[in-house]
Amino acid sequence: MKVSERPFQALAREALADSQLRRNLGHATATIRKKRAAAVSELPDWEELREAGAAIKERTLRHLDEYLVRLEESVTKAGGEVHWARDAREANRIVAGIAKGHGAREVVKVKSIATDEIRLNDHLEKEGIEAVETDLAELIIQLAGEESSHILVPAIHKNRAEIRELFREKLGAKDLSDDPRDLTETARRYLRERFLAAKVGISGANFAVAETGTICVVESEGNGRMCTTLPEVLVTVMGIEKVVPTWRDLEVFMQLLPRSSTAERMNPYTSFWSGTSSGEGPREFHLVLLDNGRTQALSDPKGRQALRCIRCSACLNVCPVYERVGGHSYGSVYPGPIGAILTPQLTGLGRKGPDSLPYASSLCGACYEVCPVKINIPEVLIHLRGRVVRNRQDSGSPAAKLDPEGAAMRTLARTFADRRLYEAAQKLARAGQWPLARGGRIRRLPGPLSGWTAVRDLEAVPRKTFREWWRRERG
Amino acid sequence: MSQAREEILRRIRLATRDVPQEESPEDVSVERSYRVESVSPHEEVVGRFVENVSEYRASVRRVGEEELPEAIREALARRGARRLVVAPGVPDGWIPEGVEALRDGEGGRPLTSEELDASDGVLSGCALGIAQSGTVVLDGGRMQGRRALTLLPDYHLCVIYEDQIVELVPEAVRRLEGGVREGRSIVFVSGPSATSDIELDRVEGVHGPRTLEVLVCRR
Numbered sequence: 285m286k287v288s289e290r291p292f293q294a295l296a297r298e299a300l301a302d303s304q305l306r307r308n309l310g311h312a313t314a315t316i317r318k319k320r321a322a323a324v325s326e327l328p329d330w331e332e333l334r335e336a337g338a339a340i341k342e343r344t345l346r347h348l349d350e351y352l353v354r355l356e357e358s359v360t361k362a363g364g365e366v367h368w369a370r371d372a373r374e375a376n377r378i379v380a381g382i383a384k385g386h387g388a389r390e391v392v393k394v395k396s397i398a399t400d401e402i403r404l405n406d407h408l409e410k411e412g413i414e415a416v417e418t419d420l421a422e423l424i425i426q427l428a429g430e431e432s433s434h435i436l437v438p439a440i441h442k443n444r445a446e447i448r449e450l451f452r453e454k455l456g457a458k459d460l461s462d463d464p465r466d467l468t469e470t471a472r473r474y475l476r477e478r479f480l481a482a483k484v485g486i487s488g489a490n491f492a493v494a495e496t497g498t499i500c501v502v503e504s505e506g507n508g509r510m511c512t513t514l515p516e517v518l519v520t521v522m523g524i525e526k527v528v529p530t531w532r533d534l535e536v537f538m539q540l541l542p543r544s545s546t547a548e549r550m551n552p553y554t555s556f557w558s559g560t561s562s563g564e565g566p567r568e569f570h571l572v573l574l575d576n577g578r579t580q581a582l583s584d585p586k587g588r589q590a591l592r593c594i595r596c597s598a599c600l601n602v603c604p605v606y607e608r609v610g611g612h613s614y615g616s617v618y619p620g621p622i623g624a625i626l627t628p629q630l631t632g633l634g635r636k637g638p639d640s641l642p643y644a645s646s647l648c649g650a651c652y653e654v655c656p657v658k659i660n661i662p663e664v665l666i667h668l669r670g671r672v673v674r675n676r677q678d679s680g681s682p683a684a685k686l687d688p689e690g691a692a693m694r695t696l697a698r699t700f701a702d703r704r705l706y707e708a709a710q711k712l713a714r715a716g717q718w719p720l721a722r723g724g725r726i727r728r729l730p731g732p733l734s735g736w737t738a739v740r741d742l743e744a745v746p747r748k749t750f751r752e753w754w755r756r757e758r759g
Numbered sequence: 760m761s762q763a764r765e766e767i768l769r770r771i772r773l774a775t776r777d778v779p780q781e782e783s784p785e786d787v788s789v790e791r792s793y794r795v796e797s798v799s800p801h802e803e804v805v806g807r808f809v810e811n812v813s814e815y816r817a818s819v820r821r822v823g824e825e826e827l828p829e830a831i832r833e834a835l836a837r838r839g840a841r842r843l844v845v846a847p848g849v850p851d852g853w854i855p856e857g858v859e860a861l862r863d864g865e866g867g868r869p870l871t872s873e874e875l876d877a878s879d880g881v882l883s884g885c886a887l888g889i890a891q892s893g894t895v896v897l898d899g900g901r902m903q904g905r906r907a908l909t910l911l912p913d914y915h916l917c918v919i920y921e922d923q924i925v926e927l928v929p930e931a932v933r934r935l936e937g938g939v940r941e942g943r944s945i946v947f948v949s950g951p952s953a954t955s956d957i958e959l960d961r962v963e964g965v966h967g968p969r970t971l972e973v974l975v976c977r978r
């Protein structure tokens with residue numbers, strides 16, 4: 285998986301200089317945050333649903349081999365073909381092979397983080413196949429030659445005037461206002477032509493049911509329905525962690541995901557299909573099961589919970605760090621709090637980029653509180669910080685061990701590894717923060733953390749930590 | 760067996776060494792203490808369905824069975840729809856005079872995507888409705904046809920009977936289970952196609968039908 289070699293702090297510094305980005309992001313996250321809270325409060329059994337969602341995912345992850353084999357069986361029985369891919373290269377080769385086998389020069393795609401992760405479009409291009417992104421935001425990003433900055437609203441850093449220019453230039457749409465309605469209409473006409481011509485469609489998957497072989501794609505625009513219905517051949521690429529045991533399990537996620545994600549009671553469209561057995565839609569179906577670092581993440585019993593993620597992006601929208609620095613700063617297709625724990629586990633530690641990510645947080649705990657599958661992101665962050673530090677010590681030269689940063693890191697490692705020590709340190713920071721805090725903000729932090737506060741104001745350590753609050757309220 | 764398959768399964772087994780050998784998936788308990796069955800009176804459930812569907816900027820109207828053909832006629836006239844895709848199984852009596860009905864598979868020939876695209880709209884029934892979320896569910900069953908029929912036309916007029924409406928997602932999932940096991944494809948439709956990609960302004964219809972109209976019918 286491609287990940288930036290530059291540390292988060294360096295990328296964040298650049299992002300902070302972009303005021304348009306900060307404005308757009310602030311507006312977006314605040315809007316979604318409010319809406320989400322309202323959507324969630326409608327369900328009296330929200331906590332029970334979260335509990336069940338977390339448990340179903342935990343059950344699946346602990347017995348992943350069994351469920352994948354079962355999924356393979358049921359998809360095959362339904363007339364589909366299952367492929368296994370150890371890494372991005374293998375997955376790309378499989379998909380390109382299928383497209384070429386059908387003589388396709390162009391494929392239509394529905395936005396999927398898994399295919400972004402493996403950089404499928406780049407690979408297809410090298411093979412002479414154009415991958416047309418059909419989600420409006422993805423189309424915008426693709427036309428601009430950029431990368432997505434938010435799981436949910438990838439083009440959030442672009443304003444309407446920029447989009448109009450892009451469409452004028454790339455789609456030859458001459459008389460075009462910057463009204464989102466006009467812009468959308470232009471995209472609709474352009475993409476409809478592509479859909480009707482395409483022989484091969486490519487999608488990701490939100491869920492796959494082991495028991496019945498049913499694949500599920502959740503979306504808003506209808507391009508998911510188009511890609512999974514119209515072309516003769518459909519290829520779905522999904523991470524191996526997306527499997528759920530039974531059809532019934534979807535009753536939980538179909539409630540958790542839309543409300544957490546777009547803050548809607550239900551997203552406009554959700555498609556479910558099993559192989560080719562319905563006798564309509566694509567005549568050929570391929571499912572590519574992707575590892576690409578997931579088994580590595582699975583091997584850390586504490587970090588494993590990151591694989592429960594259903595990519596709702598709720599944690600991004602509540603994160604004070606993300607709100608200011610945006611998605612690109614995380615240097616990977618997985619931004620925000622979930623990216624900070626998922627990316628380093630998928631790529632492995634030991635490089636500047638991934639190693640910096642567990643530090644891209646103020647540990648305020650808001651992400652844990654909103655996560656529909658109860659991933660304890662702060663806990664994993666702290667755990668990974670410990671791993672980063674231990675890792676450095678193990679590989680460090682004697683000089684590295686002696687330098688002051690090394691010494692500080694050793695203390696940090698012990699602190700991060702031990703929850704009680706960590707909480708004590710946090711209390712200490714709270715008591716001792718007054719010389720640093722001005723008006724509720726900390727302008728500078730001492731020692732190894734100074735690089736972080738040098739580029740932004742850190743929220744002062746809250747009076748009560750999330751953990752303290754949690755223990756009192758729920759413990 | 761592919762090498763990749765064996766390798767990935769081996770990696771998973773290695774990665775989950777901490778899981779006791781004797782543990783079976785069912786040993787990881789899943790509490791289903793969330794609501795699975797409605798306790799509300801059905802009239803209230805229907806009311807909530809109507810309310811929630813209309814919040815998506817879809818139009819909803821409640822009608823008695825005998826008023827249905829007239830309601831359909833009015834809706835189509837308002838829309839100016841003349842060439843109408845009609846899902847298989849929709850009674851002829853529902854199609855107003857002067858409207859050309861395009862039937863899928865008539866004369867053994869399915870409608871092409873271009874024909875669907877060029878039509879003025881589609882008239883269908885549905886499998887069920889979910890009040891809690893304002894969702895119409897299509898499963899390719901009676902009066903629905905294949906997925907493309909309700910996807911390509913720009914206007915979707917959908918008839919749902921009151922007794923097809925459930926309150927909760929789990930109730931819907933249970934009712935759909937039989938069809939899923941037969942391999943049916945299912946689509947949840949909640950309002951018209953929408954995007955908020957440009958400065959978070961919600962705009963209807965990048966791809967799917969831009970207008971969804973639902974007639975809720977008493978039997």
Ligand code: SF4
Nearest residue numbers: 593594596597599655
């Ligand atoms: S970690 Fe939780 S809150 Fe964040 S995207 Fe994943 S499921 Fe959503």
